[in-house]
Amino acid sequence: MKVLIAGGGTGGHLFPGIALAEEVVTRHHRNEVVFVGTERGLEAKVVPQAGFPLEFIRARGLKGKGLGQLIKGLLALPLAFIESFRILQKHKPDVVVGVGGYASGPVVMAAWLLGIPTAVQEQNALPGLTNKLLGKVVKVVFTAFDEARRFFPEGKVQLVGNPIRRKLMDNYLRSHVAHERFAILVFGGSLGAKGVNQRVVEALEHLVDLKDQIHFLHQTGKNDLEMVRKGYADKGFQAEVVEFIDDMSDAYARADLVVCRAGATTLAELTVCKKASILVPFPYATDNHQEVNARALVEAGAAVMFRESELTGQKLAEQIRLLKQEPARLKQMEKKAGLLGRPEASKELADVCVDLMVHAYGPNGRDRPAKAETQKDPGASKP
Template structure:
């Protein structure tokens, strides 16, 4: 697992647990911090602990990260009976987490959000281990809100203007971005006048509304032979969407999930996507123009807030899901295809908003907390 960060050569090595995940928005920032932590000292060790959802298992196994699974279920939006069952399982999850902590003996536990972070961070606090959190979004998730009082530090992507956290514990760092994506920000964007590549991302699980809008847009795009679409659909709609591109005679690569998303970013001219904090951070790291379609049911509509920061800076466009339809989306794509200079300006402005130092800030502060 090579890193773009140079080792610091510290005399002492440390161990860290990264707890939580569930979605790419939680998991990938944890991986970014883990990469930098290993780069800090060749003998540092990282263990991921989560609920063992398919995305977590697949990504961590493929990348070679050690990981353990605890038996825990979420509470939010699951109905009273399922919430009761989840609460009953919580003490056992904490005990299971304490056994893992005793075995691995970490110097610090980092919670990255998601319900599986809760029992691990709590068990670490009960065991006297240093605990820290990272909050990706403007509105904190339930797990981080519950844990905020017991941890030593909370790393924030956005300033805490609402005062939800103890200001003496917070550090605004931005959102950590994985090494393989960070390096793209230092590379020139490929120029292909004969090809225009649109990357469609619906998050790690896909986005039905974006899938349907792209399918509806195909009749308006099919005659542009220079257009290439790379489309991440999620598992449920991969076959249906792929068939739609075939019927339209479009050049396209359709997959449920891209393991090599950094490569897809590098080859893209325009990105159509949700506006989760991790996606926004990655787009600013690589410097690409984007059309955001915020998930309308995100808590307090925080994805719209995420997107608005780039739209106001001239780095992106935004289409509310309620206004998303095929012809209008096609018109936006074609307009940017035909005005490459504006596309380049948007990409440059996006790059200027990136926080490539986020991961190093977090690792530096963690080292201070654990005495490294």
Template sequence: MRVVLTGGGTGGHIYPALAIGREVSERQPGSSLLYIGTSRGLESRIVPEQGIAFEDITITGFQRSLSWENVRTVVRFVQGVRRSKQLLGKFKPDVVVGTGGYVCGPVVYAASRLGIPTLIHEQNVIPGLTNKFLSRYVNGVAVSFAESAAYFDKCPDVIFAGNPCATRVLQANRSRGFESLGMAPETPFVLVVGGSGGAKALNDAIVQMVPLIDKIPGVHFVFVTGERFYKSTEEAIQRSLPGSSNRVHVFPYIHNMPEVLAASTLFIGRAGASFLAEITSLGIPSILIPSPNVTNNHQEANARSLADAGAAVMILERDLSGKALFDHVNSIVGDPARRGIMAKASKGLGMPNAASAIYEQIIRLQQRK
């Protein structure tokens, strides 16, 4: 099978696309993949590292207010469609899959105009602008949350599949996760991640929390700061450390995140859709601090869906502090019964067969062509 993948800007759009691509390659060995993104997006670095062919187009997103930049964006969209048609004509894909972010707009739209079967995957409870636009043209939509299906009533084939990242994380090796952190197997640890780029508000709360961690004996803490915040946050943590510095591990970025996540006892972080899919697939309890700086405040809706199910605690960023974070960590880690209830609720939300469901939808769309 020949598949074009597109989506970008953040890891939340890129990793689901890669997970779908891997599922196709495993189910149909010898398949060819092409990823179309932007040269400025994170995908331009991540995708080639995975050994997948990469091509770029030039496109920007719409501003929320009236602006001349939106006129330029329309021009770039038209140019992006033209460039996408050239790339699609050369690659001749059997299907084109978009996973959100403005880059997939011209690519998926061009494929629909060329009569190529198209599918989009929506990771969040509240769909992004690009996917809502594309839903009028695509052949199929796969959603991660059941609540999202109502937004895509114009599409003839909508399935509640979950997020394909959930499938990949189940294959992660927990032992390698502990080994990569320099920990003995089964060491309890709290994993704190602010997303692919880091989150300053979360880093600041962690620095405030560090002096209190001696009150939670035996538990390690793994802080992933984001590369741009690493130096300042690591220095602040070192200044704040109590005597148990050997239980604190600070990293700018973790390349084997599925393995580390699979080994963790408690997750703290933003409410990006891919992370939520992974932790629910694994049944990990969480403390979620949704980013207030995202379109439609979709992370709060994501986090609330887990909190309402009893799988997570949600702290709004305006209420975030080191003391508040410590209190929640202590109450979860220090209470095995509560942690077990949260883990069970988390596991109950997981959809580990998401990648397989999306693959089957792709096959169905192909057969209808």
């Protein structure tokens, strides 16, 4: 089986695609996955590191752009479609899956026009414009939140959760890492989050009496790295401050509490890794979808949420102090988070991809030798 995964831009779109790709290639040594993205997106760095081939198209965003950027985006569309057709003819995938981002739209539409089975994976409770449009033509829409169902044609939606990368699944299967200090993981997504970074630094002034009891691991993004490092140093806190965390599995395993944004992929990771969290939704997310995402965890008792406009350093410090002093409540939040986790999401998505291929081309796929490539290797391990 050969799957082409289109989209990316941010980790929220890209990492579910990586997780699906890992599941597909693990099933049989002849299975293949190809990614299509843009040179500006996170995929340009992460996909090659993950060991998958990557093609580029010159797509641009349209929604929420100024007039100049909108015109550039519209002018780039015909070229993006031509490049998408060429890539599809070159690789001849059995199934095309869009995961959101600039590249998803042209590639999935081109695949649909060529008669290739298509699907989209919607990570959020409130779908983006691209997936809403693609949902009208694709065979299947994978969702992570039941709230997204109403935006798509009846009968196409499969609620499976957000796929999680294998390294994070390792965390799900192993015991908690023992450590002396209360460990807090802070991050704002793959690009960082200025609002989260600033509130955490402001909170340190109100936590000075606990500086010998708390350890921070803080992913800042590129722009705030030095500011955040100085903030911890000035207050005498022990902290690992980095631009980007490569091994999130280890980071989650070490954390007693997570302070982060509320992107759908982040929430999926929190639930699979069974982590209590303080969520600060990105206030400028399209249709405020991060706050909608976060409420699912808050209502389940797995997280605490603050709107960024209402959050102060003092409020954040008070909540951190409260959760540190109430380990029983923290454990209950971890348990509630775990009940929301969907560790089988990657497997379920891959199963449907196989069904789409078999229905369209038979068990051997599109223009492939007569060999059952969809079967698992005898020694292949299950996710």
